[in-house]
Amino acid sequence: MNEQQKQKNGLIKSFATKWAEFIIRFKWPVVIATLVLALGLASQGKMEFDGDYHVFFSKSNPELEAFDALQEKYTKDDNVVIVLAPMNGNVFTKENLSAIEELTASAWNTPYSSRVDAITNFQYTRAEGDDLYVDDLSYESHAKTPEEIAKIREVALKEPLLMHRLINEKGSVTAINVTLRLPGIDTAKEIPEVTKNTREMIAAFQEKHPEFDMYTTGLVPLNTAFFEASFRDLALTMVMFLIVIVVTLVLTRNIFAMLATLFVVFFSIASSVGFVGLMGIKLTPPSSVFPTMILTLAVADSIHILITMLQKVRNEGYTKTAAIIESMRLNFMPVFITSLTTIIGFLTLNFGEVPPFWDLGNIAAFGMTMAFLYSTTLLPALMAIFPIWKKKSKKVKTKEASVSFYTKLGNYVIKQPIRLTVISVVVIGVLGVLATKNVFNDEFVEYFDDSVKFRTDSDFINENLTGFYNVEFSVSSGESGGINNPEYLQTLHDFEAWLETQPEVTHVNAFSEVARRVNRSMHGDDQSFYRVPTSREEAAQYLLLYELSLPFGLDLNNQINVDKSESRVTVTLKNNSSAEMIAFSKRAEDWLKSNAPGAMHALGVSPTLMFSKLGFRQADSMFNGNIIALILISIVLMIALRNFKLGLLSIIPNVTPVIVGFGLWWLYKGTINTGMVIVFGMTLGIIVDDTVHFMSKFLRARRDYGYTAKQAVVYAFETVGQALVTTTLVLIAGFAVLSTSSFALNSYMARITLMIIIAALIIDFVLLPSLLILTSKKTTTNHTKQ
Template identity: 45%
Template sequence: EASQGDMQTLIPLSFLLMLVTLALLTRSVSGTVATLFVILFSILTAMGLGGYLGFPITPPSASAPTIILTVAIANAVHILVTFLHEMRLGREKRAALVESLRINMQPVFLASVTTALGFLSMNFSEVPPFQHLGNLVAMGVVASFIFAVGFLPAAMSLLPVRVKQIGNDDSHLMHRFGDFVVRRRTPLMWGMAGVIVILVAAIPRNELNDVFVHYFDDSVPFRQDADFMTENLSGLYIIDYSLDAGEAGGISDPQFLREVAAFADWYRAQPETIHVSSFSDIMLRLNKNMHGDDPDWYKLPEERNMAAQYLLLYEMSLPYGLDLNNQINIDKSATRFTATLKTLSTNELLALEERARMWLQQNAPHIANAEGTGTSIMFAHIGKRNILSMLLGTAVALLLISLILIFALRSVKIGLVSMIPNLVPAAMGFGLWGLLVGEIGLSLSIVAGMTLGIVVDDTVHFLSKYLRARRENGLSSPDAVRYAFRRVGMALTTTSIVLVVGFLVLSLSSFQLNAGMGLLTAIVIVFALAADFLFLPPLLMKLEEKKPAVKPATTTA
């Protein structure tokens, strides 16, 4: 229901907001229409391939179209904005398209590869729906690159395009902003470094904590029913134990029964407990029944043979077709113990499980191999396991992306420096989350790996223009920064705004895993733009301030 609701409301809303935002920023109706088809083709390709591969539609994977929409638009925007910029400078349409492809082919390809790698890192997740989400978005990103460099230029060459020529871009907003960054590079670098340190220091304030029932907001019938059930009937959170007596027929041992009864009393005394069901309760009632319902005999049998006979009599008296196999095993060596709990967070559930384990170790020597099980325990543990697996996935993605950038940019130093603005945004985002919220759920554990590929997009485009200015035009480092802002600053701003709008739409989802993921991703993208505009350029100028301008290339690729 949550998946269907998201697909019926969020995807149309995303399309509407994206197109309005794109039209306002590019001021081109034909460009907006062509970009719309690039997005549609990318989504249909990814979801179609997902269907052939047998991916189920789950709440996480249902957000794939919205994420593909926001990520795929970036490739089209870079080509489109450069094309319109060239036409405003006076180039003829075909020449402007060729120049846009020449300038953007490598960075768009690199951004697509790194973005796909970031989402593919979600395959390290312990949760299959997140694996499906990562694979669907990765396929959509690859498809968007193909359509952006194949379909978009062809469509723009056929559609009418009207632009207002400006002759030169010396008064361009990004040109002035580039001048500001160059003039204020030292205070900007140290100021951003201070903000980064403060936010990164707040990361430990985050605590892994989830409430399974709260994955859905109050508008979802399941959440309403679950809350009503917990308040008026029973609870959804259950811990099961298999209490092993260590021998066949051992559940009739009076000492074992006393320890089971004591464990049940301990659980009932815990504030998290609603109800406890144990085999010792049956034996208490049987002993009382066999003595004429005398309340004084509401106690456990003191002899093993007597307890075994009571159990046999009880089994034989059950109606036809009923047995105790849901509570005891065949050879009567173990019994089931069930604790029904209130709605608990991950940490509360794990803390209760740990207290129970310690109590059994200290007070129940005749009970062996007692570990809490059940879906509640599974969800409580999977969050922590997911954190560890996604750390590995993020590390692998970071290594691959670093190698790709070093090779593509033909500079080990620049490739390594590029990792700073790629890693810093996620760290800043989690730091701000720690200050404002302080809890990280299951879905937020995948944000670092997922956003790594997205934020690389800004860095790749800025560095490619910076290096082009250094190598082809022979500009100094400050002039190369101005050139990069002038050529790609508006495109990066446009794509970032579009991405933020798209992921903020996802934060409206009734499925809280998607909502939290969308909100934190939007925060990370904002920090990524700030890092690439206010921290990376001063850092480049600082590292290359003594490096002379390169002699311009005699030929242009």
């Protein structure tokens, strides 16, 4: 080791030693100061939740802009779909139709409701002479004769606007669609208000009519599911607290170490809650897991310091004070580096396209900053205050067994570095190939598991009535009043007919269907006139007459814009994968380009399509962020380790666990959602923890003691092996809790993170030491280990 390196080493050790001595000397003021800081920040905390699905899209998201533009032209799409399945399997009985009428009337009282569609209030057109009559398909159902009920069934099961939308082919399941105009001022109050009213209405209806099974879906229930997922995942923090108590106590075998760790964790989370309030962040399902993230990572910081301290006391006869100082001297820089790299990793989430992950990244980065501060101030101060209880004989025996295991593992690795490297490269290569086979799929219904009612209800509705996913097109005529142009109507009808032939499509709602139906009615219900009008003037007159006949709330504002220059085509589809949804939309857009005039060319938009494209956009935008994070972290390691070669070498154990994780994921699931795209940036800092601590101990042995590479590897196993296993177990416990989330963005992210964390430990115990041996210069200096 040259003189310059010795001076740098001494400077770092001197600072860490002096810092530890200062903390121990002023332990009570330090505890009080950190308590004041944590409580001061916590007092600014304000936990608000936002469950609106719009939060998943940035304001510059082109799909969101297009969808908002469509909603400005027509009515908004916020809705609640209430599905009724009578136990007798027949909607069309006097009793069942009467009950549906009753529920339809109640649905109008839903807060912010603007329209209610059901089979009973479907506006059925018929002609008598020169008069056009538009009536509810079934009114006063209790007074209907069996013949009238049969006629209603016949009409409903032949009506294109009802089939696979509000009634299924068997007539055994029907739906009531409540369209809402939410003010959008405070969705945290508006959505729960609608949900509460809807649930009370359904409960009251089922109490009176137990012969119906009820299901709900729609955008408001989707938003509610997001809301409730946030609360459930936040509650996982309490479970994690209990696990941390048990795991820390078992691994350190010291109740005071466990208490000190809990104080660090509690202060870190309390400070982060204050950050949430100060920044005005509203929590969403992805960002609401921040307490579990911070709790898990803060424990990892503390464990390194505690394990070293306890080792010094139990096995090397250090006094408590000397053990704290020595632990801080050895761990201050590695803990600082791992905290810094973890912060960098979380901050890269800001490169993505999903705002809730920006919030998660920023909150976690702040939390990790505070965790480092409390780990290097509050933790040693508390350990200086707390007594150390020792049962020497038992603990020494346990430790010797532990050291013996890590020594044996180190000796096993140094005997065959080439063989272990080759095996590792082959395994990583195979899993790397498998990792490329994963595909994106962001079906938002599948964001929730089967424990969530929204998911099971939506699955039932998809299987028995209609698809929940849709794509919409605003098809322009290019002129005011142009929707009455026969050429426009005919092309629109051709587009409608083409859509109905597509395998994904279950229902198409287009204005051309209304034009055909009214044209038939105006010609004495002659089926030969079930076509678009041939005259523009005739079409305009029919439309005006039809609109004047419609009751309030059931007009055509949801299908045509104000100046009648555009009409809306809504295509309902089966639950398809993201790639299939995007492909369908592109196919439909291409059909319009090939078969319709330029003015009629339209883009497919909808929340479904937005979510489908979100994962791909997130992956593209996160790529640059991940590259920047990798470069920054490698530079940090080069500077911290003061070794350019090892800084470059560190890239291998920092990147390969992610490759291995995604390879294993293909074997487990094979599909990736938006939440998993952030895993590389998020876990990069976590993975670095293992690498930094192992490399720092390796370099210490090389520089301070002049060990050969093989001796240095064994030394690293002996001094840091237990701490790495301990922190890994804590991380596994934390993410295992999060993996139980009913929200797939969080649970899938946690599950693949578990795979990556385990892979990181194995790679740092097998591949990294093998590479260190193979790339290190041989030295003839052979000092005695200290």
